[in-house]
Amino acid sequence: MKVLIPSALRSYTEQAYAEAGGDTLAAVLAELDRCYPGIRFRMIDEQNRIRPHIRFFIDGEQVFDLARRLDGVQELVIVQALSGG
Amino acid sequence: MASEIDTGAAQRGPGTVLLLVATRKGAWLYRGDATRQHWRVDGPHFLGHIINHLVLDPRDGRTLLAAAKTGHLGPTVFRSTDLGRSWQEAARPPAFAPAPEGQGGRSVDHTFWLTPGHADQPGVWYAGTSPQGLFRSEDGGVSWAPFSPINDDPQYRKWMGTVQDGTPDGPKLHSIIVDPRDAEHLYFAMSGGGVHESGDGGRSFAPLLSGIEVVEGFDGSDPTFHDPHCVRLCPTNPDRLYQQNHCGIYRLDRPSDTWRRIGRAMPAEVGDIGFPMVVHPRDANAVWVFPMDGTSVWPRTSPGGKPAVYGTRDGGESWQRLDAGLPAEQAWWTVKRQAMTADSADPVGLYFGTTSGELWMSGDEGRQWTRIAAHLPEIYAVEVAMGVEGAS
Numbered sequence: 001m002k003v004l005i006p007s008a009l010r011s012y013t014e015q016a017y018a019e020a021g022g023d024t025l026a027a028v029l030a031e032l033d034r035c036y037p038g039i040r041f042r043m044i045d046e047q048n049r050i051r052p053h054i055r056f057f058i059d060g061e062q063v064f065d066l067a068r069r070l071d072g073v074q075e076l077v078i079v080q081a082l083s084g085g
Numbered sequence: 086m087a088s089e090i091d092t093g094a095a096q097r098g099p100g101t102v103l104l105l106v107a108t109r110k111g112a113w114l115y116r117g118d119a120t121r122q123h124w125r126v127d128g129p130h131f132l133g134h135i136i137n138h139l140v141l142d143p144r145d146g147r148t149l150l151a152a153a154k155t156g157h158l159g160p161t162v163f164r165s166t167d168l169g170r171s172w173q174e175a176a177r178p179p180a181f182a183p184a185p186e187g188q189g190g191r192s193v194d195h196t197f198w199l200t201p202g203h204a205d206q207p208g209v210w211y212a213g214t215s216p217q218g219l220f221r222s223e224d225g226g227v228s229w230a231p232f233s234p235i236n237d238d239p240q241y242r243k244w245m246g247t248v249q250d251g252t253p254d255g256p257k258l259h260s261i262i263v264d265p266r267d268a269e270h271l272y273f274a275m276s277g278g279g280v281h282e283s284g285d286g287g288r289s290f291a292p293l294l295s296g297i298e299v300v301e302g303f304d305g306s307d308p309t310f311h312d313p314h315c316v317r318l319c320p321t322n323p324d325r326l327y328q329q330n331h332c333g334i335y336r337l338d339r340p341s342d343t344w345r346r347i348g349r350a351m352p353a354e355v356g357d358i359g360f361p362m363v364v365h366p367r368d369a370n371a372v373w374v375f376p377m378d379g380t381s382v383w384p385r386t387s388p389g390g391k392p393a394v395y396g397t398r399d400g401g402e403s404w405q406r407l408d409a410g411l412p413a414e415q416a417w418w419t420v421k422r423q424a425m426t427a428d429s430a431d432p433v434g435l436y437f438g439t440t441s442g443e444l445w446m447s448g449d450e451g452r453q454w455t456r457i458a459a460h461l462p463e464i465y466a467v468e469v470a471m472g473v474e475g476a477s
Binding site for chain 1: 155156157158159161174175176178180181182183184189190191192193
């Protein structure tokens with residue numbers, strides 16, 4: 001599926017969109033990390049928790065569960081939620 | 086992005102001094118010539134990243150490690166093997182072990198402190214994190230793993246306290262020290278949580294607290310209530326340690342395990358609270374500190390708005406104010422624990438970076454100060470290396 005990468009993470013992808021597949025959000029993020037080593041840890045901590053300022057939207061719906069299945073999903077949007085200076 | 090800065094009129098010489106400046110918004114390298122009066126700035130590197138520490142490996146003279154994160158992304162470590170011309174990210178940055186299912190584990194918010202390993206262990210590095218954790222790399226900082234049992238030891242976890250018990254931007258593990266005579270002999274400090282020592286290469290640690298005062302009303306026998314700000318070992322006398330603590334300035338001469346409060350000799354109106362502490366590279370009796378206002382609500386500014394370094398030449402029996410060239414008044418900045426350092430020249434060059442983004446140096450061991458740079462972001466750390474090939 002198409003994955004929109006936030007500007008803060010484009011040092012990894014060098015482009016706004018990446019392609020990654022997987023049955024779940026966790027699988028897509030693992031695939032992204034295989035293509036762009038290190039990118040997952042900037043979003044997901046070592047306890048498998050989504051970091052505070054990272055948000056995921058699948059076809060417009062915000063999801064918080066890494067195990068969420070992505071059957072039929074066309075697009076994953078990763079948002080870096082800006083807050084504070 | 087390089088430009089020239091002149092702070093004096095001496096003849097230009099070959100580049101021999103490399104200043105590594107880590108800030109809240111990126112890193113800068115300042116390359117100085119032999120006179121230490123002409124500086125060429127190289128940066129920013131990692132603009133917008135919070136860089137807590139930028140350290141050169143003294144064993145190869147070319148590998149740099151930068152402890153980095155941004156306000157919105159997780160922490161990482163960047164490496165350069167060509168003195169900052171190019172950078173690569175660590176394959177496995179410091180991270181705590183995953184917690185058992187159903188238990189909330191800790192995650193590294195940022196790597197705070199980097200220490201190269203013993204001279205006989207090339208490639209070994211140590212890292213201290215917030216929340217407090219101790220990590221080690223054996224491949225020059227490419228991959229990191231939790232080191233020693235302390236990260237998950239119930240007793241140590243109790244002494245570390247919670248995130249709420251730490252400094253304003255998180256509790257820190259810092260001042261990781263490797264005895265130059267013995268790679269198995271290690272120290273580290275925690276704010277809060279006290280100073281700890283290992284004689285077995287980190288397989289076990291024990292507190293080293295005797296003689297250290299704590300805030301009135303708390304139990305000094307409990308490491309939880311100890312707040313070492315910076316601990317330094319004397320290169321010429323590794324049996325001597327100095328410590329700038331939340332509650333004063335101390336000296337420890339091994340094999341004694343009792344610290345002595347040498348800050349009592351500081352002027353009462355200045356006090357002996359501060360963060361950084363720097364030792365002379367060749368004289369174990371010479372030390373410098375940067376006092377700050379630790380009264381009332383802890384303003385964390387220069388006392389009275391009049392910044393000064395204080396130095397001792399007799400191991401802390403007496404202190405001299407060293408403020409020539411620094412602002413005489415209305416300067417409300419201070420210096421963080423990693424943001425002051427000394428080079429190995431003769432006379433020794435001293436350097437510090439301020440919370441207001443100014444970089445200062447003295448080429449005569451503190452007698453006269455000159456500003457190298459202003460308008461940088463808040464400076465978190467300053468390190469210096471001499472005689473680095475290719476630094477100029």
